Amino acid sequence: xxxxxxxxxxxxxxxxxxxxxxxxxxxxxxxxxxxxxxxxxxxxxxxxxxxxxxxxxxxxxxxxxxxxxxxxxxxxxxxxxxxxxxxxxxxxxxxxxxxxxxxxxxxxxxxxxxxxxxxxxxxxxxxxxxxxxxxxxxxxxxxxxxxxxxxxxxxxxxxxxxxxxxxxxxxxxxxxxxxxxxxxxxxxxxxxxxxxxxxxxxxxxxxxxxxxxxxxxxxxxxxxxxxxxxxxxxxxxxxxxxxxxxxxxxxxxxxxxxxxxxxxxxxxxxxxxxxxxxxxxxxxx
Amino acid sequence: xxxxxxxxxxxxxxxxxxxxxxxxxxxxxxxxxxxxxxxxxxxxxxxxxxxxxxxxxxxxxxxxxxxxxxxxxxxxxxxxxxxxxxxxxxxxxxxxxxxxxxxxxxxxxxxxxxxxxxxxxxxxxxxxxxxxxxxxxxxxxxxxxxxxxxxxxxxxxxxxxxxxxxxxxxxxxxxxxxxxxxxxxxxxxxxxxxxxxxxxxxxxxxxxxxxxxxxxxxxxxxxx
Amino acid sequence: xxxxxxxxxxxxxxxxxxxxxxxxxxxxxxxxxxxxxxxxxxxxxxxxxxxxxxxxxxxxxxxxxxxxxxxxxxxxxxxxxxxxxxxxxxxxxxxxxxxxxxxxxxxxxxxxxxxxxxxxxxxxxxxxxxxxxxxxxxxxxxxxxxxxxxxxxxxxxxxxxxxxxxxxxxxxxxxxxxxxxxxxxxxxxxxxxxxxxxxxxxxxxxxxxxxxxxxxxxxxxxxxxxxxxxxxxxxxxxxxxxxxxxxxxxxxxxxxxxxxxxxxxxxxxxxxxxxxxxxxxxxxxx
Numbered sequence: 001x002x003x004x005x006x007x008x009x010x011x012x013x014x015x016x017x018x019x020x021x022x023x024x025x026x027x028x029x030x031x032x033x034x035x036x037x038x039x040x041x042x043x044x045x046x047x048x049x050x051x052x053x054x055x056x057x058x059x060x061x062x063x064x065x066x067x068x069x070x071x072x073x074x075x076x077x078x079x080x081x082x083x084x085x086x087x088x089x090x091x092x093x094x095x096x097x098x099x100x101x102x103x104x105x106x107x108x109x110x111x112x113x114x115x116x117x118x119x120x121x122x123x124x125x126x127x128x129x130x131x132x133x134x135x136x137x138x139x140x141x142x143x144x145x146x147x148x149x150x151x152x153x154x155x156x157x158x159x160x161x162x163x164x165x166x167x168x169x170x171x172x173x174x175x176x177x178x179x180x181x182x183x184x185x186x187x188x189x190x191x192x193x194x195x196x197x198x199x200x201x202x203x204x205x206x207x208x209x210x211x212x213x214x215x216x217x218x219x220x221x222x223x224x225x226x227x228x229x230x231x232x233x234x235x236x237x238x239x240x241x242x243x244x245x246x247x248x249x250x251x252x253x254x255x256x257x258x259x260x261x262x263x264x265x266x267x268x269x270x271x272x273x274x275x276x277x278x279x280x281x282x283x284x285x
Numbered sequence: 286x287x288x289x290x291x292x293x294x295x296x297x298x299x300x301x302x303x304x305x306x307x308x309x310x311x312x313x314x315x316x317x318x319x320x321x322x323x324x325x326x327x328x329x330x331x332x333x334x335x336x337x338x339x340x341x342x343x344x345x346x347x348x349x350x351x352x353x354x355x356x357x358x359x360x361x362x363x364x365x366x367x368x369x370x371x372x373x374x375x376x377x378x379x380x381x382x383x384x385x386x387x388x389x390x391x392x393x394x395x396x397x398x399x400x401x402x403x404x405x406x407x408x409x410x411x412x413x414x415x416x417x418x419x420x421x422x423x424x425x426x427x428x429x430x431x432x433x434x435x436x437x438x439x440x441x442x443x444x445x446x447x448x449x450x451x452x453x454x455x456x457x458x459x460x461x462x463x464x465x466x467x468x469x470x471x472x473x474x475x476x477x478x479x480x481x482x483x484x485x486x487x488x489x490x491x492x493x494x495x496x497x498x499x500x501x502x503x504x505x506x507x508x509x
Numbered sequence: 510x511x512x513x514x515x516x517x518x519x520x521x522x523x524x525x526x527x528x529x530x531x532x533x534x535x536x537x538x539x540x541x542x543x544x545x546x547x548x549x550x551x552x553x554x555x556x557x558x559x560x561x562x563x564x565x566x567x568x569x570x571x572x573x574x575x576x577x578x579x580x581x582x583x584x585x586x587x588x589x590x591x592x593x594x595x596x597x598x599x600x601x602x603x604x605x606x607x608x609x610x611x612x613x614x615x616x617x618x619x620x621x622x623x624x625x626x627x628x629x630x631x632x633x634x635x636x637x638x639x640x641x642x643x644x645x646x647x648x649x650x651x652x653x654x655x656x657x658x659x660x661x662x663x664x665x666x667x668x669x670x671x672x673x674x675x676x677x678x679x680x681x682x683x684x685x686x687x688x689x690x691x692x693x694x695x696x697x698x699x700x701x702x703x704x705x706x707x708x709x710x711x712x713x714x715x716x717x718x719x720x721x722x723x724x725x726x727x728x729x730x731x732x733x734x735x736x737x738x739x740x741x742x743x744x745x746x747x748x749x750x751x752x753x754x755x756x757x758x759x760x761x762x763x764x765x766x767x768x769x770x771x772x773x774x775x776x777x778x779x780x781x782x783x784x785x786x787x788x789x790x791x792x793x794x795x
Contacts, residue, residue: 006406006409007330007409007413007419007423007427008330008413008418008422019330019331022331022334023331023332026331026333026334027333030337037365040366041364044363044364051723059573063572111488113492113495114448114484114487114488114491115448115484116462116487118451118452118454119462119480119483119484120484122466122469123476123484126476130477131477135610135614205347209347209349209350212349212351212352213452215351215691223352227355228564228691229563229564229571231692231694231698232566232693232694233566233570233571233572235698235721235723237694238359238360238698241352241355244352248348249343249344249347249348251347252346253343253347256343256347358699359698359702363699363702363704364702373665373688455690455691456690457670457687457689457690463670463671466670466671
């Protein structure tokens with residue numbers, strides 16, 4: 001159901017007046033709130049020039065914020081590639097005919113979906129070196145944590161996507177004598193991947209946000225560099241956090257916009273099966 | 286497992302998960318109420334309300350939760366002077382609840398909105414045809430049906446919420462991630478059992494919860 | 510045969526992941542340490558990688574692409590003594606949590622990063638120094654009534670989570686309420702806003718924050734240290750030759766004035782006189 005104007009009638013004269021009144025009341029309330037926040041910040045001296053001035057200097061950007069953003073996006077990019085691979089492998093694994101593939105794959109996916117990423121990263125950095133007797137670099141601890149968690153989420157998404165490919169597709173493939181691995185590789189996975197594109201991109205947003213959790217093992221990502229290090233120099237924690245938040249919102253909004261564009265595109269092609277986007281919506285938290 | 290024969294360590298563990306439980310419980314209520322309100326705004330006839338809902342979702346969904354929790358402390362508490370209790374832990378707990386609620390509400394709102402999309406247009410049209418107002422159409426016809434459709438996604442959202450509750454540790458609450466950190470720092474030789482106990486606790490609770498929500502969603506699904 | 514391919518792909522990918530996981534060190538800096546130790550490495554490569562803090566004003570602070578602070582000056586003295594030019598030093602940011610691993614993995618040759626010598630750490634790394642004896646203290650607003658740790662009852666104290674100072678408050682001063690953050694900058698911001706009554710960590714770190722421009726005249730360090738934190742220079746375990754050499758360099762620096770100069774160029778800028786470097790307290794490098 002398209003929500004536009006299905007839930008309510010075209011406004012008549014009374015409804016129009018009511019809407020205008022609501023608009024004005026709510027708008028004034030919002031402006032009032034905004035002004036109150038502004039005034040409180042002002043009262044506490046948070047708008048003071050010296051606190052904001054560092055952000056007009058190029059060096060603040062080239063020394064802290066951009067390298068931090070680079071580390072954030074770098075870890076997110078590597079983790080995304082790995083998570084996609086992990087997701088496809090384990091989605092296919094969970095759909096295997098053999099219980100000794102299906103069960104372990106399912107257990108891995110369920111486990112990593114249930115464990116908070118914060119605990120996972122901390123463990124990978126401090127615990128895994130005990131098992132491998134190899135030191136773990138911070139970068140890989142962050143990437144691995146992101147991969148295991150997001151890979152597991154993607155595995156579930158892919159599985160739903162593969163289920164959503166019309167049965168006729170695999171039946172036809174079997175009918176012309178393809179083996180199961182061929183059906184999976186040539187028929188099901190490509191179609192599922194295309195239909196899951198929006199889900200994949202929204203998972204990317206999650207990934208970018210979650211790199212911020214690297215703070216627990218002091219990965220020098222945007223939050224660490226842009227808030228802690230900048231504030232150590234200029235004593236402006238709140239201002240630095242506002243700037244960093246804006247950067248995150250800009251990066252992620254563009255990714256979300258990309259997701260929307262991709263969704264419209266795949267819908268226009270029309271042949272990709274409409275998947276249970278609903279079911280997945282909850283996973284991208 | 287020797288680590289957990291020390292009653293102090295057990296206490297740290299239990300306290301950690303109690304905070305998670307309390308954070309999850311309060312934030313679930315907060316996020317649900319806020320999320321439903323926001324989704325109502327997003328489908329309402331008033332453009333300002335629609336814009337407000339959309340802006341909320343855009344801002345909070347795209348900001349790392351760590352930063353939102355941070356703003357609850359340094360923005361809401363420090364600068365705006367919002368304070369619940371003079372006790373540090375309790376105050377941080379409520380700041381955490383607020384942060385988790387506003388963040389999760391954005392996802393709840395989106396889930397409900399897509400739930401509304403699963404309700405056939407005829408339902409709302411019929412409601413309007415018998416003279417129902419926007420509010421009546423939404424609360425009596427559309428939301429009850431949408432609610433059934435969104436049980437599964439809401440389930441995932443609340444499971445994620447309970448995991449996200451660990452992030453409130455950034456403002457110093459001794460929830461399970463800080464508890465695990467403390468135990469590992471003090472017992473460097475028992476990192477693996479400590480992790481398995483903490484991760485295992487989450488897994489034991491959350492994996493069945495996930496299946497539970499799935500079962501519930503199937504049972505309550507609107508058969509069309 | 511149906512599953513072999515799948516299984517093979519699966520296996521290969523798992524292995525690839527495992528290799529990626531263990532491959533670690535995306536930026537290993539070619540230092541092998543080993544038999545020759547730090548002295549040998551310095552004389553042959555003319556290069557040193559020194560791990561320092563990046564977010565502690567007065568001690569180790571990354572300002573732009575350069576590092577400044579007392580720890581940095583000490584690092585330069587040690588490097589000079591080992592025959593390495595300033596241009597041959599590569600500064601590397603470390604945080605409290607990764608100092609030991611960095612030394613063990615050889616990602617840094619030395620660590621000069623507010624690094625307290627204690628028995629726990631001595632199990633995994635060696636220490637030269639101490640080059641400074643810090644002590645846990647309190648940073649409070651200038652008009653505060655707090656005079657020392659015993660007047661903390663009912664007060665709110667802030668420190669970095671999981672740190673030794675935080676732990677000491679929890680165990681020895683239970684009447685105080687502890688607020689924990691992941692960085693001292695946040696603690697100091699909370700102190701400025703009045704959300705906490707005091708910030709606690711080593712006096713020298715607090716002094717660094719107190720002398721920051723934005724906080725000039727707002728805070729004071731109470732000046733009653735209630736612990737002893739000897740700052741050492743961390744290096745690979747069992748490099749006793751390197752450790753001895755570092756102590757020799759420090760002894761020389763104490764007498765020829767370069768230690769005093771290091772202080773005056775960093776923390777001393779706020780007017781505090783340079784401390785005396787007590788060379789009798791240097792570790793025995795066993």
